[in-house]
Amino acid sequence: MDFDKVIDRLGTRANKLEFRKLLFKTEDVIPLWVADMDLPIAKEIQDDLQKRLKHPIFGYTHQDNEFIDAIVNWQKNKHGWDISSRSVTPISGVLPAISVSIKSFTNEGDKIMIQTPVYHPFYNLIEKSNRELVRNPLIEKDGNYYLDFDDMEKSLSAGVKMIIISNPHNPVGKVFTIKELEQIVNLCNKYNVKILSDEIHADLITGNKPHIPIASISNEASNLTITCMSPTKSFNIAGLSVAYTIIENKSIRKTYRYEVNSMHLNMVNTLGTEALISAYTKGDVWLEELVEYIKSNVAFVANFLKTNIPQVSMSNNEGTYLLWLDFRKLKLSNSELKSFLIEKAKLGLNQGNSFGEEGSGFARLNVATPRVILEKAMEQLRSAVDELK
Numbered sequence: 001m002d003f004d005k006v007i008d009r010l011g012t013r014a015n016k017l018e019f020r021k022l023l024f025k026t027e028d029v030i031p032l033w034v035a036d037m038d039l040p041i042a043k044e045i046q047d048d049l050q051k052r053l054k055h056p057i058f059g060y061t062h063q064d065n066e067f068i069d070a071i072v073n074w075q076k077n078k079h080g081w082d083i084s085s086r087s088v089t090p091i092s093g094v095l096p097a098i099s100v101s102i103k104s105f106t107n108e109g110d111k112i113m114i115q116t117p118v119y120h121p122f123y124n125l126i127e128k129s130n131r132e133l134v135r136n137p138l139i140e141k142d143g144n145y146y147l148d149f150d151d152m153e154k155s156l157s158a159g160v161k162m163i164i165i166s167n168p169h170n171p172v173g174k175v176f177t178i179k180e181l182e183q184i185v186n187l188c189n190k191y192n193v194k195i196l197s198d199e200i201h202a203d204l205i206t207g208n209k210p211h212i213p214i215a216s217i218s219n220e221a222s223n224l225t226i227t228c229m230s231p232t233k234s235f236n237i238a239g240l241s242v243a244y245t246i247i248e249n250k251s252i253r254k255t256y257r258y259e260v261n262s263m264h265l266n267m268v269n270t271l272g273t274e275a276l277i278s279a280y281t282k283g284d285v286w287l288e289e290l291v292e293y294i295k296s297n298v299a300f301v302a303n304f305l306k307t308n309i310p311q312v313s314m315s316n317n318e319g320t321y322l323l324w325l326d327f328r329k330l331k332l333s334n335s336e337l338k339s340f341l342i343e344k345a346k347l348g349l350n351q352g353n354s355f356g357e358e359g360s361g362f363a364r365l366n367v368a369t370p371r372v373i374l375e376k377a378m379e380q381l382r383s384a385v386d387e388l389k
């Protein structure tokens with residue numbers, strides 16, 4: 001696969017490009033923000049979609065055994081996780097699945113915990129549904145992030161109903177260890193807290209630790225957990241809106257499905273259905289190549305920063321194609337950093353503080369782009385930092 005080739009996305013209604021004016025007030029920035037890739041999808045998926053497109057009718061579509069089997073086999077082969085077919089519920093996206101779970105398992109005023117800084121829509125989902133957001137900030141040490149279990153237990157014992165984890169973690173790129181997952185499960189089991197595990201980045205592992213689905217580690221874990229997964233990040237098909245939950249606990253699954261059906265969210269679109277089957281049955285070789293490409297881009301940025309912009313560092317990336325850049329040494333306020341990145345470096349990144357106050361002084365860089373674009377972006381950043389001196 002030629003991931004080095006630059007593909008013009010203009011004219012495809014790509015948010016990454018076409019929302020530049022709205023977000024950055026200019027189109028003169030290299031867009032390296034929203035989490036999709038400027039890289040071509042697997043040929044196998046494209047061929048299967050094209051085959052389907054040749055049929056002239058796109059009516060209501062269901063997810064049959066082929067769809068479910070593709071998921072069951074993917075989890076087994078990719079993550080060594082044995083799941084039952086009945087545990088799988090299709091849905092159009094991970095965010096809708098989280099929204100349904102919040103409504104299914106908590107009431108207004110209930111407390112829901114997140115590990116901040118974290119994927120910004122989590123805040124919205126919790127607060128807009130009138131639940132109380134409980135922060136359990138990650139502890140940062142020399143570019144690595146750790147869970148604060150003392151703080152977690154303190155809050156859980158005070159009555160948290162649900163914890164939403166992002167593993168691999170967006171934006172800090174952390175992959176949770178088995179020990180960390182066990183500790184989360186032990187605490188959630190002790191205080192009867194449901195675990196919503198958002199594992200949308202599970203197949204994008206760039207470091208040495210494997211991704212471990214939290215529900216796979218024990219019966220206790222599986223009994224407490226709603227796992228959200230999707231091929232959309234790893235196979236670059238976010239526009240096709242396809243995702244699913246895995247819930248082994250019968251009573252949790254029943255409640256969740258009741259809500260999904262009552263909100264009429266059980267429809268997955270026709271092309272998303274085809275794409276998931278294709279990705280999970282034919283996409284593994286492409287994915288291996290993609291991950292190698294992402295890893296080389298991560299290494300390029302790490303090396304470039306170290307050699308040319310030592311004032312800016314990045315946290316240890318173990319998963320996701322999102323890099324968490326630390327600009328704190330530049331001593332800029334959040335609004336100064338924003339102007340600096342847009343006006344001086346001409347980069348369209350995600351502002352760190354949009355992931356929570358702990359992200360102040362940081363920005364998120366999406367490296368799922370051809371190397372030449374990344375090289376240009378890093379050169380622009382170098383010149384902008386040099387001008388500050």
Ligand SMILES: Cc1ncc(COP(=O)(O)O)c(C=O)c1O
Nearest residue numbers: 035093094095119166170200243
């Ligand atoms: C952690 C995380 N969860 C969920 C989503 C969005 O999922 P979906 O498009 O399936 O709603 C993203 C997208 O970037 C993400 O990073």
